[in-house]
Amino acid sequence: MQLFIDCEFNSMNGGLISMALVSEDGEREFYEVVECNEAIDPWVRDNVMGILQKNAVTYTEFQAKLKKFLGQFPAVEIVADYPDDIKHFCNSVITGAGEWMMIQPLTLVIDDDLSAKGSVVPHNALEDARSLRLSWLSNNGYEAA
Secondary structure, eight states: OEEEEEEEESSTTOOEEEEEEEETTSSOEEEEEEOOOSOOOHHHHHHTGGGOOSOEEOHHHHHHHHHHHHTTOSSEEEEESSHHHHHHHHHHHEEETTEEOOOSSEEEEEOTTOOOTTOSSTTOHHHHHHHHHHHHHHHTTOOOO
16 A cells, blocks of 8 residues: 655654655545654744644654554555655654564655645645645546545
């Protein structure tokens, strides 16, 4: 199953703030906001924090919810438009030293032809992931469902 991902994070190299995954069929979505215990970058404060539309959970709760969501798929292909989204996904599936969520098979794709410019709420990870899915459908000759 292709899952289109978008993440919001606290500026370059900052911590994860939110992650969204939208299935290729548009029927299943994951969206969580993670507690951020570092000083918020001014741009992030002004452009991201006010539109999260969800309360934050602990990183442990976030990982448990992510594992449950991913567990419903026999195979996963994560599709992103930017490498940092893949980085934050990979960090999220690592659960301890030498331990990870064991999603197999797992494929990671960065498609720079995708665009979230059609997002209903720019810089909201869920709306941006939905927009990436629609961009992929359009780029590949499918009609949005």
